[in-house]
Amino acid sequence: MNKAFVREPDDTGTAHCPRCGSAGTSVGGQTLDAWLSPAARKTLPDRASFCPYPRCEVVYFDQFDRVVTVDEIERPIYPKHPSAPLCGCFGFSLDDIEADLAEGGVARTKALVARAKTAEAHCLTAAADGRSCVGEVQRCYMKLKG
Secondary structure, X not given: OOHHHOOOOOOOOXXXXXXXXXXXXXXXXXXXXXXXXXXXHOOOOXXXXXXXXXXXXXXXXXXXXXXXXXXXXXXXXXOOOOOOOOXXXXXXXXXXXXXXXXXXOOHHHHHHHHHHOOOOOOHXXXXXXXXXXXXXXXXXXXXXXX
8 A cells, every 4th residue: 555645643742531631641550550450450451541631530541541440440530520639649638738838938838848748658559650749739739828
């Protein structure tokens, strides 16, 4: 077949959620093992993507549009559940940020950022997206601060 008529696949390196179209965050097997039941885990390969869009019911998806939804996860995940901890390692939540703001300081937030940089943090298995919460905590702090 003439290559002029064969369309090359669009591989931008970023997977997009099959339900909402949001750019996914790549996660590995350790993260999936920590968050999924054995039955749900069997539906995805060793690498999948996390959908960060809060209102989308998809938590994880793969390149073949297989999905694991919020109702298949046994514990709340931020940002799918706003009351879930921002930090899975240490249980830091939006309530902690709001308490800092109410007191006019950053003691809790600053302590979390310092603690998240230690060996005590286990983001790969404690965070649904397998990443450190520091960026999201700082973003939420600035958003709530207004």
